[in-house]
Amino acid sequence: MTNIIEWDEKYSVDVPELDECRKQLMDMFNSLIEIKTNKGEAKDVVNWVTEINEFSKIFFSKEEKILGRKGYPDLDIHSKAHRRFIKKTIGLRREIAEEVDNLTVEDIVELRDWLIRHFEARDTLFIPFLRIHRYVDECENKK
Template sequence: MTNIIEWDKKYSVDVPELDECQKQLMDMFNTLIEMKTSKADAKDVANLITEINEFSKIFFSKEEKLLGSKGYPDLDIHSKAHRRFIKKALGLRREIAEDVDNLAIEDIVELQNWLITHFESTDIMFIPFLRLHRYVDECENKK
């Protein structure tokens, strides 16, 4: 099956809860691609896109809350990237509101690729920041 993606350690942000959210989101995209290529029921496809959108909001909110609690300096830029993803996902949902055949596999893959690129190039930026804060917190707790 083409375009199926597997979670890899290189996507890890070193926060187990967020890593698990990444895995779940990737699984949802894999299911969506499978559904689209197997001509699944239009209602099921639409429901999964809605689920992806809702889950993304929860996932991104957790990530942003964590980053905000640590004072991550690029949180605003990071949050805007999340909003762009959600807007694109909503666009997919609207696109198929009238006819699921309007949804092209390329549209799904484009959104999926955006997500992978975000994990690899944007999320990776906050990992050292969080590690430093974790170290400082551990040092303060030892006092």
């Protein structure tokens, strides 16, 4: 299936807890794409969109807490991007509430690709910041 995307280390932020969430979100999108492509049950589509929305909120909250505890300077900008994604998933839920066929595979892929671009462009910006903090914390613990 051409729309399925596999985990790649380039999506990693070097924080195992966050990387696991990323993998899980990608798997959720893959499942939703597969269901839509194979013309699966409408209730399954609705359930997966809801799951993606709810899981995204939890995941983004974890990421923001980690960044907030370390004082990441661009947290506000980063959080706004997360909120835009959540708004888009809520929009998908509204569309399918009216009629599940309103949601196309292209819509799902577009949202998934937004998330991948976010991983590659925005999330990579905080990796050096977190690594420096991890190094400082490790040095402090050695004292």
